Amino acid sequence: MNNPNKKRWFKKWWGILLIILCPYLLFLVILQSNLDKKKKIIFSTLFGSFILFIFLITALEPNTEEKIAKEKQKQEQLKKLEQEKTATLEQEAKINELENQKRKMNLEQEAKLKAETEKQIDDEIKQLSSEILSIVSNDDKPFRQDFKLMANYLADNYSYDSILEAKKIAINNINKSQYSIEKLKNIKCNLACNNLNEVKAVFIKLYILRIDMLKELIKFADASYGIEDIATIPEEKIFKRKVIEYTEYQNKIISFFENIKAERKTHE
Structure with a gap:
């Protein structure tokens, strides 16, 4: 037991x-x-x-070879992902470089186009300004002579013949001024329209003031016929006021363009 x-x-x-x-x-x-x-x-x-x-x-746990194989596969996948990431970054860098080059080219083209446009505008301004000044200067000297002649006729004791001659000269200059206004309006622009329209407006106003002054001169001449004391005629005061308006505006224009010439000489 x-x-x-x-x-x-x-x-x-x-x-x-x-x-x-x-x-x-x-x-x-x-x-x-x-x-x-x-x-x-x-x-x-x-x-x-x-x-x-x-x-x-x-039983479920993989053996060593499977572990090694899986680890190797994992490393290969990581390596592949890293390569893909590197390739993507390189591709993005190339794209960015191309975009920068394209942007640079566009900026250069814009700058070139801007410079060309500015030159064209400057050339157009010079050309159109020359045309405008040619119209005005061709009228100015004859008008000064005619205005002096009208003043002499009116100073000749206001005789009928002298008043008639002064009126003829005034009417002739009114027609010339209206024709000059039309010539100014017909000057066409392409790029420098704003500048051109401003200059045209300045001289058109000058011609309008000249026409108004000449019309008042005609009224004054008609009213002064046979009047010994012209100071009593209302038209005389109106005419003088128009002369002052025209002269002051003309002096402003002359001063303005003299300043422009001085500035250009300074820059040159």
């Missing part, structure tokens, strides 16, 4: 060492223990489930 006091193998030092080295022997320990049958079944089930769980984990 077996001695109940005899120390079982799993309680001995070598048994414990054996269990540590091979945990599966715990199943035998459970079966050979003094536990009742029900507890043995429970512990055996739990232990079996644990062993099965360990087995499944071990």
Whole structure:
């Protein structure tokens, strides 16, 4: 018979060492223990489930070769992604460089076009200004002579013949001024229209003031016929006021263009 006091193998030092080295022997320990049958079944089930769980984990875990293969594949994917990223950055850099070159070319073309346009505008301003000044200057000297002649006729005791001659000269200069206005209006522009229209407006106003002055001179001449004291004639005051308006405006124009000439000489 077996001695109940005899120390079982799993309680001995070598048994414990054996269990540590091979945990599966715990199943035998459970079966050979003094536990009742029900507890043995429970512990055996739990232990079996644990062993099965360990087995499944071990079975599902890839082996070393698979790990190496997966790691290698992962590294290759990372390398590929890095290469794609580098290629994308290089492509973006090339695109940016092309865009910068294109932008630079556009800016250069715009600057060139702007310079050409400014030159064309400047040339047009010079040409049209020359045409305008030619019209005005061709009228100015004859008008000054005629105006002086009209003044002499009116100073000749306001005789009928002298008044008639003064009126003829005035009417002739009115027609000339109206014709000059039409010539100014007919000057066409292309690029420098704003500048041209401003200059044209200045001289058209000068001609309008001249026409108004000459019309008042005609009225004054008609009213002064047979009058000894012309200071009593209202038309005389109106005529003088028109002369002053015309002269002041003409002086402003002369002063304006003299300043422009001086500025151009300074820049040159």
